[in-house]
Structure formats: C-alpha cells, structure tokens
Amino acid sequence: MDTMILEIMKEISVKTESRIVLIVLDGIGDLPNEGGKTPLEAATTPNLDRLAMNSALGLLDPIYPGITPGSGPGHLGLFGYNPLRYWIGRGVLSALGIGLEMGPNDVAARGNFCTIDESGKVVDRRAGRIPTELNAKLCEKISSAVKEIDGVKVVVRPEEEHRFVLLLSGQDLGPHVSDTDPQKTGLEPLAPQALDKDSEKTAKVVAKFVDIVKEVLKDEHPANMVLLRGFDKLPHIPSLQELYKLTPCAIASYPMYKGISRVVGMEVLKLEGHGELLEEKMTLFEENYDKYDYIFFHIKKTDSYGEDGNFDSKVHQIEAFDAVLPRILAKKPDVLVITGDHSTPCVLKSHSWHPVPVLLSAKYLRYDPCERFTEREALKGSLGRMYSMQLMPLMMAHAGKLKKYGA
Numbered sequence: 470m471d472t473m474i475l476e477i478m479k480e481i482s483v484k485t486e487s488r489i490v491l492i493v494l495d496g497i498g499d500l501p502n503e504g505g506k507t508p509l510e511a512a513t514t515p516n517l518d519r520l521a522m523n524s525a526l527g528l529l530d531p532i533y534p535g536i537t538p539g540s541g542p543g544h545l546g547l548f549g550y551n552p553l554r555y556w557i558g559r560g561v562l563s564a565l566g567i568g569l570e571m572g573p574n575d576v577a578a579r580g581n582f583c584t585i586d587e588s589g590k591v592v593d594r595r596a597g598r599i600p601t602e603l604n605a606k607l608c609e610k611i612s613s614a615v616k617e618i619d620g621v622k623v624v625v626r627p628e629e630e631h632r633f634v635l636l637l638s639g640q641d642l643g644p645h646v647s648d649t650d651p652q653k654t655g656l657e658p659l660a661p662q663a664l665d666k667d668s669e670k671t672a673k674v675v676a677k678f679v680d681i682v683k684e685v686l687k688d689e690h691p692a693n694m695v696l697l698r699g700f701d702k703l704p705h706i707p708s709l710q711e712l713y714k715l716t717p718c719a720i721a722s723y724p725m726y727k728g729i730s731r732v733v734g735m736e737v738l739k740l741e742g743h744g745e746l747l748e749e750k751m752t753l754f755e756e757n758y759d760k761y762d763y764i765f766f767h768i769k770k771t772d773s774y775g776e777d778g779n780f781d782s783k784v785h786q787i788e789a790f791d792a793v794l795p796r797i798l799a800k801k802p803d804v805l806v807i808t809g810d811h812s813t814p815c816v817l818k819s820h821s822w823h824p825v826p827v828l829l830s831a832k833y834l835r836y837d838p839c840e841r842f843t844e845r846e847a848l849k850g851s852l853g854r855m856y857s858m859q860l861m862p863l864m865m866a867h868a869g870k871l872k873k874y875g876a
C-alpha cells in the first residue's frame with residue numbers, strides 16, 4: 470500500500486505557491502509524572518493553546534503500535550515514507566550530517582573514540598566524551614597516517630564529542646559489515662565480519678584500518694582506540710521533489726537530522742552555532758521562509774531532557790517554543806503541523822512506543838473540540854489516530870497541492 474501511495478502522490482501532486490511548515494519537537498510525547506501531568510500538560514503555553522483551539526489534533530503511531538522508534542525511522546515516517554520499508558544506516562546519516570558527499574559505491578560508518586586498558590578491553594566506550602576539538606585533532610592524526618588501504622580511499626572526519634565518521638570509497642565494497650562496538654565495557658572491540666560475500670573486501674579494509682588506528686592512538690589518553698558501527702551505503706529513497714514537487718528545506722542542528730533531511734532531498738540551511746539555538750533557528754526560518762514551500766523545523770532538546778528524565782527542563786523547552794510560536798504564525802503558513810518523531814517519557818528516560826500528539830493548522834478543518842496541544846486532549850481530536858507516514862498526504866491536501874484522484 471505505501472509504495473502505491475507514493476506512486477499516486479507523484480501523479481496527483483502539483484506545484485503551488487502554498488507553504489507547509491512541519492515542526493518536530495523531538496520526543497515530545499510523554500507520560501504523567503507523580504502529579505498526574507505530562508510535560509505538555511504542565512507547561513504554560515498560551516500561544517499553543519490558542520492555536521490548538523483552532524486546529525485539528527490527533528495521535529500518531531510513528532511506525533506501528535508497540536514499536537519503539539529511533540529518531541531516524543521516526544522522521545522518515547513524518548516525511549511520508551514507510552519506516553519499515555526504508556532504512557538509512559547510522560553511518561550514512563552521520564556522513565551526510567557533517568556534509569560529506571557520498572557516492573553510490575561508498576560505505577560509511579559511525580565511529581566512537583573509546584578507552585581500552587592494557588589488556589585491550591574497553592573501559593569507556595566514549596573515551597570520557599572527549600571535547601570536539603581533541604576529536605578533530607585525533608581525526609587529523611589518523612588521516613595523515615592512513616589515506617588508502619588496498620586501493621580504497623579512507624576519510625575520517627570528526628562529529629561532536631567522541632563521535633566521528635569513517636568513509637570508504639572504492640570498488641566492490643559491500644555495506645554489510647558487523648559492528649566492532651561490543652556495546653559493553655569489559656570486552657575487547659569485536660573484529661569486523663563480512664555479513665555477506667559482497668562485503669568481504671570491506672571487512673578486510675576495516676580490519677586493517679582498525680589495526681592502524683590502534684597503533685596511531687596507542688600513546689593517547691583517554692582516546693586510545695575506536696569502535697565502529699552502522700556500516701551502510703546510500704539508500705535509494707525517492708526525494709520529496711520527485712514525489713511531491715516540493716522545494717523543501719530543513720532547519721536542524723544535530724548531524725543525524727541534517728543527514729536524514731539530505732537523504733530525502735531537503736536543502737539543509739546553515740546554522741552558525743552548534744546544539745540548540747532556538748533564536749538562531751528562528752532567524753533562519755524568517756530569512757528563508759519565502760524561498761521554500763516545505764520547511765522542516767527540528768527541536769532536539771525536548772528529547773534530550775526526556776532521555777535525562779529531566780521533567781522540568783522538558784517543560785521549559787516547551788515553553789521556550791511557545792514563546793517563539795507567534796513568529797512562526799506571523800508568516801501565515803498555509804499548513805502548520807506540530808508533532809514529534811516519537812515519545813520520550815521522562816519516567817522511562819528513553820524513547821517509547823506511545824503514540825505522539827499531532828496538531829494540524831490549516832484553512833479547511835472540521836469541528837475539533839481540543840483546547841490544548843496535549844496527549845490527553847489529542848485523544849478527542851478530529852484526526853484520530855494514524856501512522857506518521859499518513860501525515861504527508863494530509864499536509865499536501867490541506868496545502869491545496871493534490872489533484873483529484875480519478876474522474
């Protein structure tokens with residue numbers, strides 16, 4: 470069904486002047502605290518409340534009821550793709566996220582600097598979260614020691630803190646190589662294994678790479694070794710331009726979200742700072758609003774605070790968003806959606822399977838009794854409960870960008 474829908478979208482979508490804005494408060498869905506309130510319920514949100522009274526609300530299942538999504542699949546759903554069909558490897562997301570160009574023959578992996586003891590066992594999988602500046606220096610040191618292995622070009626680039634990207638370019642590189650990250654301390658890094666015949670050369674190159682790096686880093690502390698995971702190639706995903714004739718852009722600061730945006734064809738607008746800079750993102754939104762007809766606006770902190778179990782800070786982040794909401798409304802987007810890619814309940818300190826509240830503001834809506842943008846209010850909303858991937862056709866329709874299907 471879902472591939473059929475994409476084919477139909479390609480046929481009935483039209484280019485218009487109307488504009489769609491999708492705001493993703495990462496991990497916004499939550500559970501009640503001891504006081505019986507979720508962060509959305511506890512937050513003081515006059516602007517969101519007013520908007521909710523004039524919008525349609527409902528609940529989204531990011532992937533399938535009961536399935537806890539990662540942020541990657543969670544976003545793919547929001548962008549209209551079936552996350553069970555389309556998969557983007559972690560390495561690819563990281564590589565694209567830091568702006569590395571990937572060709573169809575390239576294989577990327579996500580790396581961690583880690584600490585090993587004299588016996589070679591991992592004692593800290595994140596090397597004490599070394600600062601990004603040290604990470605950059607170590608990446609340079611590795612880069613000057615190894616540029617090519619068996620005719621395969623090797624590129625090593627820093628992400629933030631202890632994370633980096635390994636990009637391999639060459640012929641006959643299959644992407645199916647096992648992680649070297651043992652996921653636990655007290656164990657040695659695992660040897661990279663080819664998971665199919667086509668990936669044997671890749672595994673061999675990776676093994677040689679790891680040996681070289683171990684030697685290069687042996688006198689460093691705490692980052693004296695690396696762990697690799699999420700080997701993958703660029704997937705074949707039809708772009709938003711191709712499917713919906715959109716000119717889409719993304720305002721996101723974390724590498725993974727920038728990566729996934731690029732994979733589906735969005736232009737990622739350049740932020741100067743790192744981390745969560747709501748003010749800078751808002752300025753970028755205002756400056757670029759007229760140039761795009763689909764704007765994806767990502768806020769990460771709601772998820773980070775959920776992961777930390779920090780209820781109060783999640784509430785404050787929601788209130789900070791509420792404070793800038795009038796600036797988004799001032800642009801009068803034809804369709805405005807506010808939702809999340811999954812729930813991250815503070816009591817669980819992790820992502821969860823609970824459905825996520827969604828708010829859709831547009832011109833032609835039916836009666837909807839919701840008075841606030843909360844999990845509880847969304848239960849009685851006119852959108853009911855649907856899959857995240859069903860949101861995209863709905864936004865397109867409300868933006869007047871879909872022709873009638875059939876005569």
Ligand code: ZN
Nearest residue numbers: 495496540810
């Ligand atoms: Zn997320």
